[in-house]
Amino acid sequence: MALHGTNQELGRPHNRRIVLEAVRRHAPISRADIARAVGLTAQTVSTITSELETAGLVTMARDHRVRRGQPAQMLSLNATGAYALGVQLTPGLARAALVDLNGDIVGCQEQELADDSPEAIFAAVARMKRSISAGAARHRLLGLGVAMPGPFGVEPMSFVGPTTLERLKGLAVRDRIAAGTGLPVFIDIDSSTGAMGEHLRGAGRGLKNFFYLYFGVGLGGSFVRDGAVMGGTHGNAGEIGHLPMVPDGDPCACGNRGCLERYISLEALRRWLLAHGVRDKRADLGKLAQARHPALMAWIGEVAPVLRRTIVMIENLFDPEAIVIGGMAPPELIALLIKACHPLLPSLGNYGGRTSDRLLVSTVGADAALQGAGVLALNRLLSPRGEDAATRDCVIDLIETARSAGLRRKAS
Template sequence: MTLRGTNQESGRPYNRRIVLEAIRLDGPTTRGTVAERVGLTVQTVSTIVRELEEHGLILSVREKPRGRGIPPSLLTINPEGGHAVGIHLTPLGIEAALVNLRGDVVETRQCHAVNTTPDEAFALIGEMVNDLRASPRPGRMLGAGLALPGPFDVESMSFVGSTTMIGWKNVDIRQRLADATGLPAFMENDMAAAALGEELYGLGQQVSDYFYLFFSVGLGGAMMHEGAVLRGGWGNAGEIGHIPAVPDGEPCPCGNRGCLERYVSLDAFKRRGLSEADWVRDIAPIFRNAIRTIENLFDPETIVLGGLAPQSLIERLATLAEGLDPSISARADRPYPRLVVASDCQHSALRGAAALAVFGVLSPRYGQMFETSERGTDE
């Protein structure tokens, strides 16, 4: 992500968020390094750092002297400076997590609720969030992020079939989430949310271009490029679950036949009733073709495999990379394997959903921090 501050006086709240994001990405770091990265003076950055420290969002630690002079203090995000709630809604149930600014999952709550209606779901979400807020650990609550299956706003695919949420069409999900939680509310499809979580807290710290393959009740993905999800014209890019995999194959609720997620998904795994080892061996050719298709379309540095599946199943699928046929990604100078397991499979969508709220409240793109207290000032 490109982070550049502004010299306009009215841009001071924006500069605060820019500096905070730079510290989150690069910390431990110095005021001088932050100033160089965001294009502000060291004096301006120092003033902002002082304010961020007063809000408890960052920590400043001075190293022990190693020679002459006093070493500069190093700046890092304060993990306990705030918490967000990440919520993942699937056809199988609801899970919610309290996540700190470092991305650590502090507490979780689960509710088994199959194909829940919107009224039932938001009532349960309200109870779960209230329970998490009653914990002695939250401190400042930044917001709530909700991840749920996509695609969105596609007549034949949205909220249709066993791999998505039936009966959720035309629901104002963001407003219902805000009403249920009393917090700033954000939402995203679960594959993009999981990719954002990996970007903020996992492999995204080292890799600029990767595809996050989200293995859940259905199958989807998101291409990350320099810290951002590539969304497409209507925000649904990466829905590879509906690429054709088997000519004249199984009928799909989307209206087509032979879609990939009819064969490679948790729903497909449960319908077949095979052991993990037998099922993975059975779908190996289809899965490998899907990997090569992703590589040839997006040219990622690697494909990250994560999602709701048991860790053992994710890892079995990852071993199929050993038999991949050539693609544009089959090159000798690769720094990473063609397929890797996500940094935190079981919490990927939860951490990503919480990251939506953290990113939404604190980041330069969507930031809301300080706005209430400064409304009407010249800052």
């Protein structure tokens, strides 16, 4: 996305987002370089960066790499200047993370849900918000991003079946969480926030284009291009779990037969293990994989051919640099599944001069969706991309809080 400011006074809130975004993307960066990059006057950039410094969002330091003359003031993000909460909701589990302005997780909690009732879910989120943000400056916690199973707004598929949160169907989830936490709330599909987390800190870092396969209770996916998750017309693109990959296969809650996530998902694996006499506890899957447990290896042998064909389809559709497989499944399990898919079938993935693997195991695992959820909130509240969704100007709030604190200090 190109960043361009407007040299008109009315454009100040937009320009603040533009300048802050330039720092988020290119720090450390000088004011002169920001002005050049976003097409604003040096004076406007100087005024705005002073405001952002007052708000505590950026810090300035002299660039001492310059040997001659007065070194330029370089701007960087102040990681502790603002926070967001990332929340992940999935059948049986709620997780929350405090994410700083750099997009890094600085604290994390989770709660198993005895049932997936709305009351249990909303109470768990409110409880985790209170405990995780205790001690942090309250006005610096700007908002909350939620990752949950998709797709959204599709009658036969949304909030239907054991891989979704069925009991939230028809509820104003955003409003209920906002009321319980007092924060502005933004919601996206877990595979989309996971793709964002993987792009920022995981195996997708440094890749221009990649497809992220979210292996959670269900199965989802998202294509990331130039750092942006491609959402499609309704934000649901990549709903790979409901591709009917097995002709006349198992019936699925969506109404089709042979959907991919009936075979490849933690829910499918749980059913398989139960049928083979293994009680599945979420934390034990990594151990079962390390021990090459016979029931688990039999499942891998059963589903690997389906995944192998799916990989061809993804590569031929998107021509990605790589497919990153992550989500809530333990990395040991994903690695075994990838191994069982080899040799991979011919596809666009066999492009000439290829130096990297076609399939990569996530390096951030389950945290990707959580981190991406926090960054979703920061983006909506601070970046030009989120401008339409903003309900209030967080930066103004931070500036005013800082100024009134300064006045109180002077008065005392």
